[in-house]
Every structure is written in structure tokens, then in C-alpha cells.
Amino acid sequence: MPAARVLPLLVLLVAGCGSAAPAPPPPGEARVDTCAVFGEADLKALELSQGQRMPNKPTGCMLGSPRGFRVFVINEERVTIADAEKRTQISFSRNKVNGRSGFLAVGEESSCTQGVEFGAGSLHVLANVTGAQAPIDACDLARRVMDVVEPKLPR
Numbered sequence: 001m002p003a004a005r006v007l008p009l010l011v012l013l014v015a016g017c018g019s020a021a022p023a024p025p026p027p028g029e030a031r032v033d034t035c036a037v038f039g040e041a042d043l044k045a046l047e048l049s050q051g052q053r054m055p056n057k058p059t060g061c062m063l064g065s066p067r068g069f070r071v072f073v074i075n076e077e078r079v080t081i082a083d084a085e086k087r088t089q090i091s092f093s094r095n096k097v098n099g100r101s102g103f104l105a106v107g108e109e110s111s112c113t114q115g116v117e118f119g120a121g122s123l124h125v126l127a128n129v130t131g132a133q134a135p136i137d138a139c140d141l142a143r144r145v146m147d148v149v150e151p152k153l154p155r
Contacts, residue, residue, distance in 0.1 A: 032123065032153055034061035034073040042148045046071075068133045071145050072126040079121045084113075097143075097150045104139060112138035114146040118153055125149060 035051040043050065047065050051073070054060035059075035076084075081103050085092050091106035102116040111128040127142040 031059065031077070031119070032075055034059060034075055034123075037061075037073070037149055037152050038063070046145055046148065048145075065132075067136070068131045069127065069129040069136055069141065071141070072124075072128070073145070073149060074124045074126070075118065075121070076115075076124055077119065077121045079124075081115065081117060081122060084115055084122060084124070097146055100150060100153075102146075104142070106139065110138050112142045114139070114142035116146065116150055116153070123149065123153065 035053065038046075038048070038051065042048075043063075047067055048063040048071060049065065051061035051063040054062050054072065054074070057074055059077065061073045063071045063073070065071075081094065081101060084103055084105060085094075088105040088107075090108065093104050095102050095104055097114070097116050100116045100118075102114065105113045105115070107113065107126075109128070110130045110132075111126060113124050113126045115122045115124040125142045125145045127138045127145065129136040129138045129141065
């Protein structure tokens with residue numbers, strides 16, 4: 001291949017490389033790594049084990065407990081509080097978490113979700129205590145987990 005043809009090709013290839021930072025999310029969108037948000041002290045205080053990604057929800061993290069309950073933290077990028085209210089079939093109430101608008105939704109089978117406004121959507125902590133070794137209040141657990149997560153969310 002002649003040198004005159006190689007140089008433009010090389011310039012094009014190099015132009016695509018580099019250490020440029022990825023483009024920020026569009027205005028109104030926010031993301032948080034829902035598994036990395038918990039430090040070791042947080043996990044110990046909440047009696048949770050390190051989380052794992054949820055295969056059907058890439059913005060979600062599932063955390064288990066030796067006591068038999070599970071907690072899911074999901075970044076719902078386009079689900080507003082009003083959307084969550086429409087989905088709830090048992091009990092829904094609006095609340096605040098550290099001044100951030102939120103909601104508490106009681107679900108079936110010993111589950112409860114504490115959500116907060118986040119970006120163009122919301123962040124949800126779903127506590128499912130079915131199978132817990134001792135009685136646990138799902139809504140209290142969801143609120144305690146959100147109390148750990150919410151201060152780490154960007155405003």
C-alpha cells in the first residue's frame with residue numbers, strides 16, 4: 001500500500017483512540033453504581049452481603065443476607081414517583097428522605113419499596129423479607145438501606 005494512503009488511515013485510527021472522558025449523561029439523567037454504593041461498614045451495619053448485578057436490570061444490584069432476606073437497589077432512570085404510584089396496587093405514600101422527594105410502596109409477600117427522586121427518574125430500594133429467619137419489617141429495612149444510599153447520590 002502506498003505511503004500516501006497509509007497516513008490518512010493511520011490518522012483516522014489514532015483519532016478514534018485516546019483517553020477522552022466519556023460523554024456525560026444527558027441533562028436530567030443520573031446514574032449511580034448501585035452495587036458500589038455500599039462500603040464494608042454499610043454492609044455490616046445492614047447485615048447484607050456484597051451485591052451482584054441483576055441480569056434483567058443492568059442498573060440494579062441484588063444484596064442478600066445470612067438472615068434470609070434480600071434487598072434490591074435499582075436505578076429507574078425514567079420511572080418517576082408518579083409512575084411508581086400508578087404501578088402500586090396495595091399501599092403508596094409520598095415521603096421525604098433527607099429532603100429529597102420520595103415514596104414508600106408496600107407490596108405483596110412481605111416486600112416494601114422506598115424510592116427517591118433521582119435524575120429524570122428515581123432510585124428504588126426494594127426489601128423482600130419473605131424467608132427471613134426472624135420477623136423483619138420490610139418497610140423499616142427499605143428505609144434503613146435508603147438512609148445509607150441517599151446521601152451518596154448526586155444532587
